[in-house]
Amino acid sequence: MSVRLKLTLSYTGFLMIAGALLLAAVWVFLLRYVPERALIVPGSTGTPTHGVFPIRSNLLRVFAPRAAAVLAFLLVLGLVGGWILAGRILAPLTRITDATRMATNGSLSHRIRLPGRKDEFRELADAFDTMLARLEAHVAEQRRFAANASHELRTPLAISKTLLDVARTDPNHDTGELIDRLHAVNTRAINLTEALLLLSHANERSFTREPVDLSLLVEEATETLLPLAEKHGVTIETSGDITPTTGSQALLLQLTTNLVHNAIVHNLPEQGTVWVTTSVRPRTVVLTVENTGEKLAPELASTLTEPFQRGSERIHTDHAGVGLGLAIVKTITHAHDGTLTLTPRSAGGIRITVELPAISPHTER
The missing domain is CATH 3.30.565.10 (Histidine kinase-like ATPase, C-terminal domain)
Incomplete structure (x- = not known):
């Protein structure tokens, strides 16, 4: 059962209960001030008849069908009006849901930008837009960081490969100089790796204060x-x-x-x-x-x-x-x-x- 249908049934149920209570109050008022029977005196109503007539029973026969008609009208009004009102109220939620689906599919540039007065839905939409903006910036930063890190790590590895290729093709090359250069290159790669690990550790905030x-x-x-x-x-x-x-x-x-x-x-x-x-x-x-x-x-x-x-x-x-x-x-x-x-x-x-x-x-x- 959708939220819109639940809201519609809730509105209808509330309207039916309010209508039934109102009709019940009217009926109690009528029973309180209308006598159970009335004595008709000849000439008092313009008719020659006289005697005692039951008023309440006649009133019930007249009141009951009309009360049922009112409740039926309230039922239809509640269902139709509740469905329309629920749709209008939930329209902003539909936009937020669509934006969430787009973000789930990887589109972080979309913004809801919900118009209208500042209410709970507007605050939710604005908060979601802010979250999307921060998430988009974070993802872009992470992609840029990954690309830069890959480039920085590839450089010492490429230098090491070149030095090793030189040593393989030129056996007479100075071994001491080659070892020193490899040591420097590997030290730089190790320092870069340790720095990346430290950066990741600090980002996680997993340290003890x-x-x-x-x-x-x-x-x-x-x-x-x-x-x-x-x-x-x-x-x-x-x-x-x-x-x-x-x-x-x-x-x-x-x-x-x-x-x-x-x-x-x-x-x-x-x-x-x-x-x-x-x-x-x-x-x-x-x-x-x-x-x-x-x-x-x-x-x-x-x-x-x-x-x-x-x-x-x-x-x-x-x-x-x-x-x-x-x-x-x-x-x-x-x-x-x-x-x-x-x-x-x-x-x-x-x-x-x-x-x-x-x-x-x-x-x-």
């Missing part, structure tokens, strides 16, 4: 990357307050390490500086990483968090990475319900700010 102090993670990350900074001639300056938050210590350490590493390797050729600061706001904690470097356009800075997106000349350096550093930072930040902001510095370089929810007093206990 625990109290974490970002200032301690900054100390650990800067201490680990200090040799790399010295190699690049970069000075690291750290400052700030204790910044307690909740989340995965391993993921937040990876976030901090990626930011500091990114600030070191994409800096001035020499005499560069990296500033790492932590601060506390009323409801959030903030990690800020700034560096010197070449000037970046705002439109370029906004794309650096996309997977496999690199800034100018980054791919030519020996620490170009796999193009997932800031993408991982963005994913970890969102997984911790935080916000990530990239702002080019007027003097050159970039300022990256990560804002996370501060730890609550209840959690701190």
Whole structure:
């Protein structure tokens, strides 16, 4: 039984019950104020007849057929009117159902755009349109990410195959150089695979939350990357307050390490500086990483968090990475319900700010 038929029968049943109650009320009123019998006095009605006549029985014979006719009319009216009203009410639901079928078949570009006043169906349609828009964007991002990942993974494999073919056709080739190049290529492939796994893990939000102090993670990350900074001639300056938050210590350490590493390797050729600061706001904690470097356009800075997106000349350096550093930072930040902001510095370089929810007093206990 369809919903439209159920609504029709419900309307009809309600109308029949209301009509029966109304007729019953009229009948009770008549029984209350109409005597059971009446005495007819000659001349009082213009007729010579006289005697006692039963009024109620005559009234029942007159009232019953008319009451049945009214109920029959209400039955027909309820069925026809209920069917029409149910169809008009359920029309938006039909559009939503059609859009759902189209989305099930893979068409995510369709939108309901339900007209009319804002009611429950309009809110449902608008929510469904919003969900379709987000789903379409997510699917497009995943397809782009899969294509980029396939391309990035294919590159080291193709290089390895070429090196092996060279070694096979040229037995006199320097074996040590070949091994070193294969080692470098395989290391890059391993790093890319590990980065993809980390990105997937952060997207799933399957980590256990625990109290974490970002200032301690900054100390650990800067201490680990200090040799790399010295190699690049970069000075690291750290400052700030204790910044307690909740989340995965391993993921937040990876976030901090990626930011500091990114600030070191994409800096001035020499005499560069990296500033790492932590601060506390009323409801959030903030990690800020700034560096010197070449000037970046705002439109370029906004794309650096996309997977496999690199800034100018980054791919030519020996620490170009796999193009997932800031993408991982963005994913970890969102997984911790935080916000990530990239702002080019007027003097050159970039300022990256990560804002996370501060730890609550209840959690701190």
